Amino acid sequence: MRSRLLVIVLSLVILVLVGLGVPLALNVAGIEQQKLFLDRVGDTSRFASLAQNPLLADKPDLIRPELQRYHQVHGISVLVTDRENHFLVSSDDSIRVGDPRIADRLKLALAGRVPETETALMPWDSTPLVLAEPVRVGGEVRGAVVTVSPTGASRLRVLLWWSVMALASVAVLCLGVLLALPIVRWTLRPVRRLDEATGRMVASVVSGRPVEPVGGDTGPPELRHLTRSFDQMAASVSDVLAAQRAFVADASHQLRNPLTALRLRLGNLEGHVHEDSVDQHNAAMEETIRLNQILDELLAMARAEASSVEPVPAEVDAAVAERVDAWRVVAAARDIALSTRTEPELFALAPPRGVETVLDALLDNALKFSPDRSSVVVSAEEVGEMVVLTVRDHGPGLTAEELERATDRFWRSPSHQNITGSGLGLAIVRRVVERAGGSVRLDLPEGGGLAVVVELPALDLGPDEHA
Structure with a gap:
């Protein structure tokens, strides 16, 4: 943005320089042209006066x-003709x-017209200045004098003046840059702080830390x-999210007691339920178990979002x-081969017990589906x-369109509705991993199934730190 503002400021400076410099340059060329014209008109008039007597005496060679x-001293050629436009005498043979240009001027001079100034003198125009003055004797035109x-x-001289103006324009442009830079920085300083604060706010909201205010009292008032x-908006967002997390945690915790009491009461009814209601009793027990699982996952989600503990080194291979x-017990009950392939001494940054939480959620999903x-x-x-x-299973997997939504809260694939679950497992994994600066992605490997890939910042700990 600073570059764009500088371009705008410099464009305005350039427009001003062009608006002032072009007329000034043309004025300088016009002044130089006028000076040359007046000087040559005076010389041409003097020669017209000198030619009067030689023309009357019919002796043009006298001049x-x-x-x-004059030609030797000033390098200016002079030509004298009679009233019939016949050549009489000249300063040199050139x-x-x-010559068409000379012929036009002679025609005007023999008609009694005096020389007129021409357009501005341009450095690239090497055309000589041609002036023709009538030779009058007693008010009658008796011939003409031409100077080239x-x-x-x-x-x-025009080119030198233009060079000076160009250098002055460059100096003004450089001065404009030097003056614009601090002004642009002063103008954009609040914008830069806002940009940095936005990134900090996202990180703070994800990690559950208080949002650091932007502050600062420099820059434009707006x-x-x-x-x-x-700052007010960020504080409000932080308060609302904190209240939401506290509500989820409190509600989940408070619901555990009545839910535990309900499970006990339903358990006490076992064996005392009429045969026609046994299926309903068993379904109620399963629902209480499912509700208890959802509450546990809600508490885990609330802890993952609200915890402000900084990530710590975690031994991934050991976890x-x-x-x-x-x-393995759960896998063995369904004859599922559960295997590992890990490198030794793998250390990563993660929240305390974060790697274990991630593995529990991913293994629960993998074994469930x-x-x-099969194998995991x-x-x-x-x-x-x-x-x-990476945790890779051979279950039904997901469609390519469902991969992006799989880590949303309470989202479940329509094809998995008959399998128990709350849709919070992958959401918890994402929150825990993001708090450590990592990422989560879901892949569809060859051979079917689903691969959940978790990336955490690696740590290279020395021998002393390992110990």
Whole structure:
């Protein structure tokens, strides 16, 4: 944005320089042209006066020495004709009556017209200045004098003036840049703080930490007002999310007691229920178990979102070995082969017990959706600056369109509605991983099933730190 503002400011400066410089440059060229014209008109008029007597006496050669001396000193050619436009005398052989430019000027002079100024003198126009003055004797035109003047010296002066103006314009442009930079920085400082605060707010909201205010009292008043409004909005968002998380946690915790009492009462009714109502009793028991599982996951989600504990080093390979051993009993009950492929001494940044929470949620899902006598593989490896943890099953998987929604809260695939679950497992995994600066993605591997890939920032701990 700073570059765009600088471009706008410099564009305005350039427009002003062009608007002032072009007329000034043309004015300089016009002044130089006028000076040259007036000087040459005076010389041409003087020669017209000198030619009066030689023309009356029909002795034009009397003026030749004067013309030649003038040509030698100033490099200007002079030509004298009679009233019939016949050549009489010239300063040198380079000037001819038949030249179109000279012929036009002679025609006007013999008609009694005096020379008129021409357009501005441009540095690239090397055309000589041609002036013709009538020779009058007693008010009658008796001939004409033509001068052909080179314009090199005048054009060089115009070019020098233009160069000075161009250098001055460049200096003004550089000065404009030097003045615009601090102004642009001062203007955009609140915007930069807002941009940084937005990133911090997202990280704070995800991790459950208080949102750091933007603050600052520099910049335009409108942007300072915007920063204050942003601080108020961020504080409100933080308060609302904190209240929401507290409500979820409190509600989940408070519901556990009546739910536990309900399960006890339903359990006490076992054996005392009429035969026609046994199925209803069993269904009620299953629903209480499902409600208890949902409450546990809600509490886990609330802890994952509300915890402000910073990520700590976690030994991923050890956590994989521990949690896979704990789930082997569940896998063995359905004849599911549960295996691991991990690199030794894998350390990553994660919330306390975060790797275990992620593995429990992923293994629960993998074993829940895997068919009997299938396999689930848990792998962990270091790739670049990340530790990649993958849980791959051979269940029904998801469609490509469903992969993006799989980590949303309470979302479940329409094809999985007959399998118990709350739709919070992957959402909890995503929250825990994002708090550590990692990411979660779902892949559809060859051979069917689903692969959940978790990436966590890797740590390279030395021997002392391992100990």
